Amino acid sequence: MNLFDHVDKRKPGFKLALIGTVLAVFVLGLGAFTRLADAGLGCPDWPGCYGHMFWPDSATDVEKANQLFPDTPVEHDKTWPEMVHRYFAMTLGFISVMLVALAVKYRSPTQPLKLPIFMLGFIILQGMFGMWTVTLKLWPQIVTAHLLGGFSTFSLYWLLTLRLSNQHWQLPADIFEKVSALKKWALLGLVIVACQVALGGWTTSNYAAVACPDLPTCQNQWLPVMNFAQGFDIFQAIGPNYLGGTMENESRIAIHFSHRIGAIITTIYIVLLAFMLLRVGPHSATQRMAKILLIMLSLQVLLGLGNILLKFPLAIAVAHNLGGAFLLLVLVTLNYKLQTSRCLSTTHTTHTSH
Structure with a gap:
């Protein structure tokens, strides 16, 4: 018997959660563009921009803004990305409020409530990290936390969408046992990808992406001089403005080199995980999931x-950020499918209890 998906009636809020997931992609992309274009301080104040609801545009407004903020004169190519990103993020917050309202309205044992409430609280915290990113002048710890918060928000929205879709794997008994054995390995894969995303965030927030401009060596050496102690010192002392970074090159090399090693470990593990999915048998769902994993991994690699061979063009750098987010999403999907899979022999008895 082939593996197949079973879809019950979708729960209230599914379409809204799906819209929120799509919007979260734009928020992530805009955030990556803002950060990589060095526009994180395009607006030196918060929540406005040079005291404006949007950003200063006319010559008179720009002149007044420059007088108010003489240390950070207006740069038009950096103001709009920051504010567009803020408004998209704010819209995502409103959607979270609506999802909580729907969860309360249709409250039942099968309607997710804790997850929408947690998401709303998390997005409020994420907004605070966005504020601190500006007020603390791109402090790398805050920037990294804000980036990870964006990835987490995207993943949580997708998880809620999956739960509201009410779609599950239904498996024959022999396949159910094989698939259940993969749960711990899929969870470990999710943790590994999340750690690699965190390394990527630390790399970009410390401006270490260009520390190794060559491949496969780094600074034309297989093992360059590196300062891991300073590179990963989360209590590092920083100046009043971290734009451009203040670390020594050896520290940035240590960060970049670690991200490369993490990429190798992640690649090997995801390939092995995909191979384990393929070994389950010639079943459409596991085969499809394995192929999606390999495709997303290949694109990300x-x-x-x-990024390195083309000297870090902005478009490729933003796409690399989004690639990491989608790879994480595939792992979230796999873990959800494994955790909610049902054995066909007990489907009818467990159908109403899920």
Whole structure:
């Protein structure tokens, strides 16, 4: 018997959660563009921009803004990305409020309530990290936490969408046992990818992406001089403005080198995980999941290599950020499918209890 998906009636809020997931992609992309274009301080104040609801545009407004903020004169190519990103993020917050309202309205044992409430609280915290990113002048710890918060928000929205879709794997008994054995390995894969995303965030927030401009060596050496102690010192002392970074090159090399090693470990593990999915048998769902994993992994590796070989073009760098988010999403999907899978022999008895 082939593996197949079973879809019950979708729960209230599914379409809204799906819209929120799509919007979260734009928020992530805009955030990556803002950060990588060095526009994180395009607006030196918060929540406005040079005292404006949007950003100063006319010559008179720009002149007044420059007088108010003489240390950070207006740069038009950096003001709009920051504010567009803020408004998209704010819209995502409103959607979270609506999802909580729907969860309360249709409250039942099968309607998720704790997750929408947690998401709303998390997005409020994420907004505070966005504020601190500006007020603390790109402090790398805050920037990294804000980036990870964006990835987490995207993943949580997708998880809620999956739960509201009410779609599950239904498996024959022999396949159910094989698939259940993969739960711990899929969870470990999710943790590994999350750690690699965190390394990527630390790399970009410390401006370490360009520390190794060559491949496969770094600074034309297989093992360059590195300062791991300073590179990963989360209590590092910083100046009043971290734009451009203040670390010594050896510290940035240590960060970049670690991200490369993390990429190798992640690649090997995801390939092995995909192979384990393929070994379950010739079943459409596991085969499809394994192929999606390999495709997303391949794209992410190619984007990472392209970043270095093409000298870090902005478009490739933003795509590499989004690639990491989508790879994480595939792992979230796999873990959800494994955790909610049902054995066909007990489907009818467990159908109403899920």
